[in-house]
Amino acid sequence: EPEVTQTPSHQVTQMGQEVILRCVPISNHLYFYWYRQILGQKVEFLVSFYNNEISEKSEIFDDQFSVERPDGSNFTLKIRSTKLEDSAMYFCASSSGETYNSPLHFGNGTRLTVT
Amino acid sequence: GDSVTQMEGPVTLSEEAFLTINCTYTATGYPSLFWYVQYPGEGLQLLLKATKADDKGSNKGFEATYRKETTSFHLEKGSVQVSDSAVYFCALSRFSGGYQKVTFGTGTKLQVIP
Numbered sequence: 001e002p003e004v005t006q007t008p009s010h011q012v013t014q015m016g017q018e019v020i021l022r023c024v025p026i027s028n029h030l031y032f033y034w035y036r037q038i039l040g041q042k043v044e045f046l047v048s049f050y051n052n053e054i055s056e057k058s059e060i061f062d063d064q065f066s067v068e069r070p071d072g073s074n075f076t077l078k079i080r081s082t083k084l085e086d087s088a089m090y091f092c093a094s095s096s097g098e099t100y101n102s103p104l105h106f107g108n109g110t111r112l113t114v115t
Numbered sequence: 116g117d118s119v120t121q122m123e124g125p126v127t128l129s130e131e132a133f134l135t136i137n138c139t140y141t142a143t144g145y146p147s148l149f150w151y152v153q154y155p156g157e158g159l160q161l162l163l164k165a166t167k168a169d170d171k172g173s174n175k176g177f178e179a180t181y182r183k184e185t186t187s188f189h190l191e192k193g194s195v196q197v198s199d200s201a202v203y204f205c206a207l208s209r210f211s212g213g214y215q216k217v218t219f220g221t222g223t224k225l226q227v228i229p
Binding site (some may be wrong): 006014041042043095097103104105106110 | 147150151156157159164178208218
């Protein structure tokens with residue numbers, strides 16, 4: 001079964017550094033998402049992306065965050081200047097969007113640790 | 116806006132006990148409802164879904180019925196196993212402005228002891 005893959009599985013960075021989290025969604029999917037989960041807490045929506053543009057973003061997704069689909073397969077999340085509170089598990093998800101009830105398919109996540 | 120409320124965890128049960136995890140939602144329109152499961156160290160996996168009122172989703176012995184009158188989608192399993200230990204997330208999905216929007220509950224951790 002096709003799956004969403006994320007790399008790296010764990011990223012450690014120093015405060016103020018830029019990080020890029022990478023995702024390869026399922027190939028025929030059209031809708032892409034980033035969520036994050038601070039340890040032991042809820043899954044929080046960051047951003048959705050469709051037709052090469054952001055569909056919606058949460059208040060967490062400020063100017064330090066950006067997303068890109070640089071080619072036909074990758075979907076990246078960039079944090080320009082990381083803060084300690086950005087430490088979390090980041091999940092990429094994709095959906096075919098064929099129907100309104102198409103489920104999201106999630107990757108296994110990237111654990112980001114900001115020191 | 117949309118919201119999903121789940122019961123607080125953790126829920127600790129003995130093997131073969133009956134499980135209920137409550138979930139209620141608030142949304143405009145007619146959302147689809149999902150349960151996702153997150154095993155330790157892994158991402159979220161779809162467990163089951165229901166797309167309209169009175170639909171029952173089921174998978175791996177888990178069931179949930181879409182109750183529009185009570186805006187609920189409670190997860191149940193008749194006999195839990197140790198391998199069911201995980202975090203369970205209730206979620207709703209609807210199309211808004213031409214794209215799919217998914218809202219998650221806070222998650223309920225289930226611990227099943229032998």
